Amino acid sequence: MTDAPLTISDRIQRQLDDLTRAERQLAHSILENYPASGLGPLSALAKDAQVSVPTVARMVQKLGFNGYPEFQTELREELKAKAKDPIAKHDTWAGGAPSGHILNRFTDAVIDNIRHTLGQIDPQDFDTACAMAANTKRHLFIVGGRVTHTLAEYLFLHMQVIRPRITHIQSTSNTWPHYLLDVKPGDVFIIFDMRRYENNTLKLAEMAHAKGAKLVLFTDQWRSPVHQLAQISFSSRIVVPSAWDSAATPLLLLETMVAAVQDLTWGDTKDRMEALEDMFDQTKLFRKFT
Amino acid sequence: MTDAPLTISDRIQRQLDDLTRAERQLAHSILENYPASGLGPLSALAKDAQVSVPTVARMVQKLGFNGYPEFQTELREELKAKAKDPIAKHDTWAGGAPSGHILNRFTDAVIDNIRHTLGQIDPQDFDTACAMAANTKRHLFIVGGRVTHTLAEYLFLHMQVIRPRITHIQSTSNTWPHYLLDVKPGDVFIIFDMRRYENNTLKLAEMAHAKGAKLVLFTDQWRSPVHQLAQISFSSRIVVPSAWDSAATPLLLLETMVAAVQDLTWGDTKDRMEALEDMFDQTKLFRKFT
DNA sequence: ATATTTGTGAAAATGAAATAACAGATAATG
DNA sequence: CATTATCTGTTATTTCATTTTCACAAATAT
Numbered sequence A, B: 001m002t003d004a005p006l007t008i009s010d011r012i013q014r015q016l017d018d019l020t021r022a023e024r025q026l027a028h029s030i031l032e033n034y035p036a037s038g039l040g041p042l043s044a045l046a047k048d049a050q051v052s053v054p055t056v057a058r059m060v061q062k063l064g065f066n067g068y069p070e071f072q073t074e075l076r077e078e079l080k081a082k083a084k085d086p087i088a089k090h091d092t093w094a095g096g097a098p099s100g101h102i103l104n105r106f107t108d109a110v111i112d113n114i115r116h117t118l119g120q121i122d123p124q125d126f127d128t129a130c131a132m133a134a135n136t137k138r139h140l141f142i143v144g145g146r147v148t149h150t151l152a153e154y155l156f157l158h159m160q161v162i163r164p165r166i167t168h169i170q171s172t173s174n175t176w177p178h179y180l181l182d183v184k185p186g187d188v189f190i191i192f193d194m195r196r197y198e199n200n201t202l203k204l205a206e207m208a209h210a211k212g213a214k215l216v217l218f219t220d221q222w223r224s225p226v227h228q229l230a231q232i233s234f235s236s237r238i239v240v241p242s243a244w245d246s247a248a249t250p251l252l253l254l255e256t257m258v259a260a261v262q263d264l265t266w267g268d269t270k271d272r273m274e275a276l277e278d279m280f281d282q283t284k285l286f287r288k289f290t
Numbered sequence C: 001a002t003a004t005t006t007g008t009g010a011a012a013a014t015g016a017a018a019t020a021a022c023a024g025a026t027a028a029t030g
Numbered sequence D: 001c002a003t004t005a006t007c008t009g010t011t012a013t014t015t016c017a018t019t020t021t022c023a024c025a026a027a028t029a030t
Helices: A008-018 A021-032 A042-048 A053-062 A068-084 A102-119 A123-134 A149-162 A176-180 A199-210 A248-264 A266-283 B008-018 B021-032 B042-048 B053-062 B068-084 B102-119 B123-134 B149-162 B176-180 B199-210 B248-264 B266-283
Strands: A140-144 A166-170 A188-193 A214-220 A232-236 B140-144 B166-170 B188-193 B214-220 B232-236
Touching: A008 A021, A008 A068, A021 A042, A021 A053, A042 A053, A053 A068, A102 A232, A102 A248, A102 B102, A102 B248, A123 A188, A123 A214, A123 A232, A123 A248, A140 A149, A140 A199, A149 A166, A149 A188, A149 A248, A149 B149, A166 A176, A176 A199, A188 A199, A199 A214, A214 A248, A232 A248, A248 A266, A248 B102, A248 B248, B008 B021, B008 B068, B021 B042, B021 B053, B042 B053, B053 B068, B102 B232, B102 B248, B123 B188, B123 B214, B123 B232, B123 B248, B140 B149, B140 B199, B149 B166, B149 B188, B149 B248, B166 B176, B176 B199, B188 B199, B199 B214, B214 B248, B232 B248, B248 B266
Parallel strands: A140 A166, A140 A188, A188 A214, A214 A232, B140 B166, B140 B188, B188 B214, B214 B232
Antiparallel strands: none
16 A cells, blocks of 8 residues: 655655755756656756755766666656556545456556547647537538447437438448438548548548538547548547457547537537427336436 | 737648558557657657657658657647646647537537546445346346437447347337247346436336346436346446437447446457458458458 | 669768766764 | 865866667568
8 A cells, every 4th residue: 555656856855954055056956856856867957956966866866866867767767657647546446446447447448548548638629629510501410430439329319409401421331322422521520530541441431532521520539540531530539448449548538529519519419409398208218217 | 819829739640641551550659748758858659659760850851850869849839838828727728729619528528427426326235236238147138328329329239249148128119028038037238328318118017027037227417217127237327418318338339248247248348359350351241451 | 674672781970979087166063 | 364164166087878870681561
């Protein structure tokens, strides 16, 4: 439990009293913008701290390292660990389960994926994509492949409530060429393609593109070949401790898109939702929510 | 507003298309734990990315640097700047987006949901459910409703590879009573039911239960009425800043279950997966993954 | 079949780190 | 105040690791 990794920062502060004047000066300089300054060349660090080169070398040894490179390596690993460790990562863990339990390993991976993916998304692109999906002047096509059609359908189910003029196409079906007949320039395609990328999806994308449609792509970190045709691409990290990939991150993105599109079209959406409620009530498909 | 000094991370992503395969591989490795890996020696980075040393050197130049050291220097300065910048608090956030951007609000909510949900799951229940799902002696039925059938189908798609004797039923279809004819005592039902809970699903569950089947339920925090019949229930938090609910947490759970079941049946799964690969190759449905 | 990309291996060049010796500075002590 | 011990910077030298570059073969894509 006590993995207390004892950072270099800790070690320096602990030894602060055993250090001489120049060394203390150096120590403070290191802590000043930690750990960046320690990752540069020794001489730069010395200059930064207004201290001589040998002083740095001497102190590094005093701290118990075999040399400056070793000191740097440890700093670097510290940084790496820090980046990985989302604050209190282990709050997430299922109660009482061993840390190695698949529930915890899997969840950690997914949260990591989410963090990583979000960090790479350009909000402006996202807003643009949402605006495209909200534009009822254009027909909206949603495309998925063998596995991803479940994501596509999930998006379709929600968008259906939000706006009219929308079609769900499954690229593995042999009926999709028919749909393309009606595509007009400016129509919007939202395409899902994760590894292993499907030829059909690429073909479909090419034809849609040739017809002047705009493409928005949800793909994985390695990016489907479709991305070269797409106006906007969102790449999700999908690797988890499993033989399969995780759809959790792309799902998060598309759910966010649904929420954003709804905000953009709230006036209409409201009416449509109420109308839908009525229809469901009439068909008695659902119980009243208590 | 646009102090955006254009980080190296940005630059790499922007040029991602101009890079070759090995270079892209390297690029991803750099972004993987950024910026730590870029601060080590060139050779270490190459090894990490499973790429040759010259490839690294070549790409660094392609990115516009005069050499690896220059690249490192800029990385270091970036790090230094980030440490000073108060914004750096929320790593998760989409870069540059205002903290109130829907991407960030939504993501925070989902991570919160995951944390909360995981904290309430009993790992033993989970293991039991996985064992039930892995038991090929029993027929496995997967049931979803109007919206949740996408989750059900996602589970079905994967379980199909893992084990035989499995059926996907959509409770909103009028064909489901037929499936129930074949249910034997001890068969297993995995049922998805989120608000608004569907009458059909409840009826189906009742009949399956009456026939002596075991029920595993994925539901939301308010719990579908099916949970009274279910041997094991998993409740996910699903509330997000949207007019709809999020399926991210239940998806995470079922993906974890897939991973766990696969572990339990690895011997068989392996064969089945290979057989499936062959079939896909023959149908040329997919491109070879590069 | 051709062109591009990538890895291998090795040599060369660079630059940084480690070390040593010494002198000047500083602090400590009597 | 004088003296000693310690610390620190300068300079120079050696050593080492890393980067850079090259040529060629293998792999890969077009």
